Amino acid sequence: MPRKFVVGGNWKMNGDKNMINEIINNMKKGPLDKEVEVIIGVPSIYLTYVKSIVPDTIQVAAQNCWKVPKGAFTGEISPAMLKDIGVNWVIIGHSERRTIFHEDDTLVAEKVAHALESGMKVIACIGETLEEREAGKTEEVVFRQTQALVPAIGDKWANVVLAYEPVWAIGTGKTASPQQAQDVHASLRNWLANNVSAQVADAVRIQYGGSVTAANAVELASCADIDGFLVGGASLKPEFVNIVNATK
């Protein structure tokens, strides 16, 4: 079965109601390729508002969640709360969470496990720093990060999208070349075949993220193992429509 192209937008901590209206109106005008799954990652405070104005064809994700359903965790939100407001996707393990908020592989895995057990779908992010790439450790790092997710995901791979996001390419304007991205995606798929199953390796969608724009999306999208994008800065701009349509 061919893998359905999946494009996520990660708004990060950006936007207000005016800007959100503009972004959503632009996406509604599109037109967005109907063959592509589109998921926008919205600041938690605007999730309900965005849910109330988007068409069903655009799915909505939280950018984070905690690892238990409820309790004394000031400032956190749980998958149960997200599901309660109709949000079925969550981005977990973004490099900004890992770096700025010190989320390690273990915590990321616990969050992934709980989100999946709660019936949510997860975009799980992995990726190496520039230092790690320059030290020739890209594969070691992304395999380690993925290994940590394997027991957390269990048999729920159908509800997971992996996002390979080299940290040096996020928000920097430096995109991985299509060859660099394709090489890591192919290695990951090979690792999954050897460490999970051939079926998972074949079916799981691996997004590329890191300074994707309308100008580089078409070439990146043509790579055999790139099944979509996770888009930060450009997801706030009208060009997001072109990125969604990159395989057309």
Ligand code: PEP
């Ligand atoms: C991201 O936030 O996941 C991302 C890839 O950001 P940008 O597209 O701005 O590099």
